[in-house]
Amino acid sequence: MNIHLETLNEISILLNKSTENIDFEKIMYRFLEILANKVGMQRGMISIYRQDLEEIHVEVTYGIPEKRDRIFYRLGEGVTGTVVATGRPIAIPNLNQEPLFLDKSGARRSLINRSELAFLCVPIKYGDNVVGALSVDRVLEGTDLQYEVDFLQIVANLIASKVHIRKIIEENIKLRQTISQNIHASPIIGNCDLIKEVIELIDQVADTNSTVLITGETGTGKGLIASEIHNKSSRSKFMLVKINCGAIPENLMENELFGHEKGAFTGAIDKKKGKFEIANNGTIFLDEIGELPIFLQVKLLKILEDRSFERIGGTETIKTNVRIIAATNKDLEREIAEKKFRSDLYYRLNVFPIHLPPLRERGSDIVLLTDHFIHNIKKELKKEIKGIDNLAMEILTSYNWPGNVRELQNCIERSALITKDGIIKIEDLPPSIKMGKVESCKRIKGTFDSLVSLYEKSLILEALRESKGNQTKAAKILGTTKRIIQYKIKNYQIDCRKIN
DSSP states (O other): OOHHHHHHHHHHHHHHGGGSSOOHHHHHHHHHHHHHHHHOEEEEEEEEEETTTTEEEEEEEESSOOOSSOOEEETTSHHHHHHHHHOOOEEESOGGGOTTOOOTTOTTSSSSOGGGEEEEEEEEEETTEEEEEEEEEEEOTTOOHHHHHHHHHHHHHHTHHHHHHHHHHHHHHHHHHHHHHSTTSOSSOOOSHHHHHHHHHHHHHTTSOOOEEEEOOTTSOHHHHHHHHHHTSGGGGSOEEEEETTTSOHHHHHHHHHEEOTTSSTTOOSOEEOHHHHTTTSEEEEETGGGSOHHHHHHHHHHHHHSEEOOBTOOOOEEOOOEEEEEESSOHHHHHHTTSSOHHHHHHHTTEEEEOOOGGGOGGGHHHHHHHHHHHHHHHHTOOOOEEOHHHHHHHHHSOOTTHHHHHHHHHHHHHHHOSSSEEOGGGSOHHHHHHHHHHHHHHHHHHHHHHHHHHHHHHHHHHHHTTTOHHHHHHHHTSOHHHHHHHHHHTTOOGGGOO
């Protein structure tokens, strides 16, 4: 087997072990050790981009003397800073001739001939975001640097999820301290850019009379946003009336919203005020507005247009000075296309839209929310909950959270009840969360298999080009047999006639 494929296989086995109780530093140190021993990529460094500080911190090294002070780069500083800033790899064929190479570790200042060394640095990307950098030295010896860079990028892709989780934990250490000091500063917990945008929108619209439409998946906290808008408005001294349009039967909804006159129907022994009348001068929050029946959508449109309505069985027109905030987890434009929601009502509601992101897009906030819930649950249960260990937190930050913030809150409450020593561990987490981690590992394995296949195919194509299509020579170049090469060519559907 080609040495690079052997290396990928050994890295795969190492990363599969990472589901056990092995910490990040040990795994990544062993990872760099494999690169050094197997393919001669010496003095490896894994750096993590700390977005909160706009710095790149060297987190794990191999073959580099330990320094008392942590090594870090500013964004755009040196080779590592440039790779993180641009998201593109850099290969330096000769370290003696590259002013961009800073050697902050000092590992190459003595006993090493820098003119014989190449330096490779590739970005570590999680999705579309650069979360760090992987760099190594390579002795020249006629090495094809582009080939080495491509290989290094593949192995960087394999560790991306681990580095991403580490980055989240690192970035939130300071935020944990902040939230413990200012736990009651704001009911909206979050520091990611998407939540910052939501808070900015709340501040812009709160003290106006504009109708707000809050969209987002179930469990994202739409009711919390509605409360915050009301509390920051001049209407805060009046009532905020909440009603879930999906929780009340259709035949009772009209009565709930608009009330009725005495004798309007059997059992109407007294006059009753509806929610719109009760909320006068305040705010009414219509949650799950997409569930409102069509005939009531017409009446709601009338309120939005002229701020008036009639009770059931009544003839008197009642004026209301109420601010309307609506929320939905449905795609209302699709509902309009399917004739389930009125387009004129949608445009009246959608004056000021606010979209709440799902928790899976708020990775850096999971630690903050976890600490917030632990703080609250500790007081409710009157139980000493010291916190959550890093392995359990790793599972929380890698889980998909289909139930969003509400699911996280329920998870922490259950785990806090179960824990025996006050520290939430993996065994305290709900089975569904742990199973989600297993599924994540399966996806990572699938990614690894596809990367290995792509790399193997590229090696075979390169050998075939070098041997001008001669399969026997190609097998010799790759250190394998002609029979195996023929099998791989058939498996990967390589057309040897097109090899130049």
